[in-house]
Amino acid sequence: MENKRQNYLDGLKAIACIGVFLTHFYGAFMNPQLSETVRYLGSDLLKVLLDGDFQIGIFCVISGYLAAKSAIKTPAALVKKSLGRYLRFSLPIFFICLVIFLIEKMLGFYNGEAGRTLGNSWFAGYYSTPHTVLDLFTSPFFKLWFMADDSFSGPFWMLCYMLLGSLLTYLGSFLMEKFPKIRLVIFLALAAAAFFIHYV
Numbered sequence: 001m002e003n004k005r006q007n008y009l010d011g012l013k014a015i016a017c018i019g020v021f022l023t024h025f026y027g028a029f030m031n032p033q034l035s036e037t038v039r040y041l042g043s044d045l046l047k048v049l050l051d052g053d054f055q056i057g058i059f060c061v062i063s064g065y066l067a068a069k070s071a072i073k074t075p076a077a078l079v080k081k082s083l084g085r086y087l088r089f090s091l092p093i094f095f096i097c098l099v100i101f102l103i104e105k106m107l108g109f110y111n112g113e114a115g116r117t118l119g120n121s122w123f124a125g126y127y128s129t130p131h132t133v134l135d136l137f138t139s140p141f142f143k144l145w146f147m148a149d150d151s152f153s154g155p156f157w158m159l160c161y162m163l164l165g166s167l168l169t170y171l172g173s174f175l176m177e178k179f180p181k182i183r184l185v186i187f188l189a190l191a192a193a194a195f196f197i198h199y200v
Contacts, residue, residue, distance in 0.1 A: 020055045060158075072177060096140075100152050104130065131151065172186060
């Protein structure tokens with residue numbers, strides 16, 4: 001049952017994806033010279049769809065919910081689960097970084113020119129500094145997780161918070177299994193810690 005795909009979560013993630021797309025579309029292409037149709041996306045009616053923080057929050061809540069379903073009873077299980085989560089995030093990210101690195105070296109990126117054409121400094125800011133081979137390995141396995149490095153891809157900034165949230169959830173699951181009488185105290189302590197961590 002636990003491995004069965006939950007379609008309602010997939011649907012919720014799809015809605016959040018659309019919201020993230022609209023947020024970035026608006027951020028990249030909105031300027032006074034564009035049509036009323038594009039500027040309409042900034043109206044109060046559609047503010048929720050353009051609230052990127054809200055959409056990212058949906059992803060984080062879903063990630064935490066799925067992580068919380070794991071019952072972790074031993075320190076070894078905690079380490080195994082945490083390391084598995086880290087590798088499950090890091091290895092695909094490495095291959096994404098590799099593709100970006102190869103495109104950068106063979107073709108280059110022209111978002112600087114595009115940003116200047118659109119009058120958008122945010123759009124122009126990425127890939128202004130060339131990546132090195134060392135970056136290719138340190139970013140997906142270290143800098144992304146501990147320094148919120150998003151130099152390879154803008155959306156990567158959120159992944160460190162998702163991983164940290166998962167690790168805190170695993171820790172909470174382990175502590176609640178080990179000390180069932182003080183579950184409320186553990187929950188409140190973790191909630192207080194998460195309060196000071198953006199998006200966790």
